[in-house]
Amino acid sequence: MQQEEELSPEELTALLSSYMPEIPGYRVLRRIGKGGMSQVYLGVQESLDRQVAIKVMSPSALTDEISKQRFEQEARTIAKLEHPCIVGIHEVGRTRQGLLYYVLPYLAKGHLGQRDFTHDEDRVVEVLRSLLSALEYAHARGIVHRDVKAENVLFDNADRPLLTDFGIALSKRDSTRITTAGLAVGSGGYMAPEQARGEVVDGRADLYSVGVLAFELLTGHLPYQAADPLALALMHAQDPIPRLPAEKRHWQPFIDRAMAKSPDNRYRNAQQMLGALNQIAGGRPPEPAFDLSRLKAFGRTWWKPAAGVAGALLVVALAAAWWGREGPETENDFFTVEAAPPEPVAVPGPAAEPAAAEPGPDDLPAPAATASPGPAPAPDPYANVSAELTVTSLDYDPTRPGARELAAARRQMERQRLSLPPGDNAMESLRRARELAPNEPALFRLSDQVIGFYVPRILDAVRAGRDQEARDNYGRVAPFVAEMQRGEARVWTGLREGLVPLLASRLQAGLDALDAEAVARTKALATDLGVPSEALEPAWSRAIELPKAGDVLADGAVLLVLPRDGRPGLAAMRHEVTRADYAAFASSTRREAARCRNRLAPISLKRRRWDDPGFAQGGNHPVVCVSFDDARAYAQWLGQRSGHNWRVPTRAEWRPVADHRGSGNACRDGRIACGSDGTAAAGAGPTSPLGLAGTRGNVREWLADCERGCARRLAGGLGWRDPPDRANPLQTNDFDADVGFDDIGFRLVRDVAQAELERR
Known part of the structure; x- marks a missing residue:
């Protein structure tokens, strides 16, 4: 878009602070938020008469044309994200002054930072599940959010959490940076150590932020707090992970792994982190992916006082060898176990007991009845470590494209969630399945079942004279039929076959009663329901001859x-x-x-x-x-x-x-x-x-x-x-x-x- 006039960043910032921006096609009502990189306005999209949020980027955030073009390109990529837990982008553009903006749905029920879930762990699990589902979807498409925080989790009218503000997200496939090279982008209280250092990040940085958010939801405060941003970044990079209260201790392994200082020690991806979260929801703390019982038995056999330091080193070496092993069970998966260090082992010196001869290397220990007390055995550092293999059965084949979406559609159909609520209905699931597997036979079968739900309801409404109800149901299903290319399916053609005699009967009744208004209503309904006029002949043409107010009668009245x-x-x-x-x-x-x-x-x-x-x-x-x-x-x-x-x-x-x-x-x-x-x-x-x-x-x-x-x-x-x-x-x-x-x-x-x- 050609700029109307050239203004400096300072002048544009002053303009945004003083006046409402002019956005083509939108009526800007008032400013509802302000951040370091943008200002947010409440507006009305005039073509659809719906409220929207308009985010106008700060002039100082994107100062040159190259960065603006990169931002627009990235924003359009993000706008293609269609997930029930992600706030979509309606439009990306520039004002006449060259300010970048993008338009989002207006969600008026506030953000996560305004809620208190410290006494509602079920709700915490629900929120985290939604965020991890959204991040799994975005990461699979090469998008890293880079600013997961409480303020970027909004609630829709059904009180479901949605992740928003992908405005500073970057594609992993693009090595360019929207911001100045080396600048850490994100919110300091949630930022992963590598992100704070300005390093290249991947989805594991988002998982770190989710871990921080989980700590905040459980305790009511962030794990690290400092007035100085640099000090806060150092705390994330160096300080131990804070401990949860005793009643929340079962969450500690989950937090420890999510907030591990090194990305390699965190969950590999959002799906693995979601599995650990489900273990907590099922009443079990997250557990290692492999069994240490063999290592415990091995350690007990070789851990002897006579072995001294050499024995301890051997056990450590074996443990390191075990952890470094790669195989189908571990998949090179790292985790951190916090345990108290073993107590020191006292090794007797040569002059400790002059009256007794020091035993040789081949001597056996004396019988317990006559042996003098030796040093206490060292505590087993793995005494409290256990492992369990959990197998989760899926109702779909994860190797088949679209299988998960089709399974979700079946569940939603069983619950009568066909077109509502937004983000959790069968139509949306089938649309996503079609993107992944457009020729899957189950897709056509399930689509026809959804269509078949609406057809009799439309016919019943027309038969009973509930015209608006018929229009509403038709308006929900007709776009779905077109998008799924089911216009020639038997279930949809049957709708027209059923509508024609009903509408023709209504037209004839209006003609018989000389009721021009009733005939006009029936014609309008037929048009709205996609029934062509030729299908209703000759009644359709005869309606033109009906008397109407203003007609002159035979005597001139x-x-x-x-x-x-x-x-x-x-x-x-x-x-x-x-x-x-x-x-x-x-x-x-x-x-x-x-x-x-x-x-x-x-x-x-x-x-x-x-x-x-x-x-x-x-x-x-x-x-x-x-x-x-x-x-x-x-x-x-x-x-x-x-x-x-x-x-x-x-x-x-x-x-x-x-x-x-x-x-x-x-x-x-x-x-x-x-x-x-x-x-x-x-x-x-x-x-x-x-x-x-x-x-x-x-x-x-x-x-x-x-x-x-x-x-x-x-x-x-x-x-x-x-x-x-x-x-x-x-x-x-x-x-x-x-x-x-x-x-x-x-x-x-x-x-x-x-x-x-x-x-x-």
Whole structure:
């Protein structure tokens, strides 16, 4: 990425301390941590709307382009580590200022240093097992962590420990160093002696750190503590390994070997260290890999006072020869046994007893009854040493690639852990097995069993109308099917075969009920479940013909609500009743005109009526100066003529008519040519989303809701007399029901039967 500007390391550090960094694709919220080499921020990945941790490297940690490129290359290598006990890396990149960063999952449950397991050895074993499993995986791929410590062990939402911060790790296959040559990288309280000296390290340095961490978890403090980093490094290199409390003594051999000063005297690898840990969990201390009983018997035969120093040297030589022996039992495996040194053996001198002759080299010892007391026999240094061979049976063949992962998948399937929890489920195990053995027959069989678990659950959810549940289960299994290339497997094709009749039946039911919403839901579900539209024909295409809100019916009414569950739908006139329409009614019924008022000037000497409202009107203008009773009488007359049950709407029925999803007085802002003293043509001006007109400033409309014993009725909307500051089209006020007003008209609504829509 091209840098936006060149800043010095000091300026970049100041920038990080003062402002949130800009990371493309992420919204940085706040800083949540700071270390010697990086600063950590809480952010949100905008594309997935998930919280992440963003680690921005300190400008002083990587000062030149070569070191930055090496870091990026190594970080990408680490990002390929996929293990349930390793925190993965989502992304590696640079900011516009050239700062290196990488993005990790945000784990909010804290780190190991914030927990106290001093009284919970089972939890200590669980944590160490997870770390050793993670290190075994990383070491097998040539990656050494180099900074194993309590703060780098985080807990996920299931409270499982995960190893993080491989940011300073190095590949054993790469002899280059990210940091300056000779600089020891890591945390001093956990650092192996060879790492502190700046020597080339391997996985055994990580095992040393695990040993330090085990000591800390058992005791609540580090084995070595010093304020001076150099003094602390010297303590790790020279000081004896501290002793555990008496109640934790069974851990001492494990700690001694893990923290051996020389890498050659430690566990060979994480798997061997895990075996020793399992012995502790089983109630036995870690034991040597070979039997010393033969050496004990041999030593007792030759350890005689008469032998003196020569005899002792012989035993030591034999012991050295035994320990130096290589073979299938020992595999050149080193360990340390701590024992008290033997007591000194007193060798009599030539003048010790003048009265007795000094025995010759061939003389036999005197019988016990007459012999004078000699020096006490030296204590056997191996009296407390024993060995035992432990055989652990595996449920898989470790020589076969992917066998361990397949065995793990079987166990997880038995426990119904198919896609959850993260890090311990069958899908993840099978994915790892596929990387190692893509053609293993058991891989296909187990994958189909996992898929077969979800298929009936998806079908049952669709059958019961639990659409979201069906989507959730499909969303879990479909990516797995694609990744394992099981799209043509019988178990997966059976899902489509089962979905097609279910979805087709739901579509047809929606069509029969003229339920456009139900049909739309079914179509959306079919799309989400991967069922193509052609598989659901002809119902899929017929759904386009369904009536919907906003459709114009045969008599010009606009459909507002569809019939549903035996209840009729609702339609409304597109605009207010016109003066010409009302004239036909008045002529047919000889209805007497109501008294009319100017609602802003109730007292007026001028007589007004619907055919002479006091201003000029055409036949296409909305009728005014009609009372609520006039409007109700017109509805009854129209219903008899048309066969539909027209009526004055209630406020609830009128709201979808007036809902314009906005505000404004169309008469006052020029969208209707109302002028200052009269109405405009009915249907003029803006329309609602359903296509209805006339509610934004021409005339108000009578509603059926009443006030004060129904002597007064509501009128809603905006009229030509409303001032510019009255701009809410949903407003209502009450008026005398038996009087007309020169800015109040009406429109009618009617029921819509399902049979009417079926005839369309």
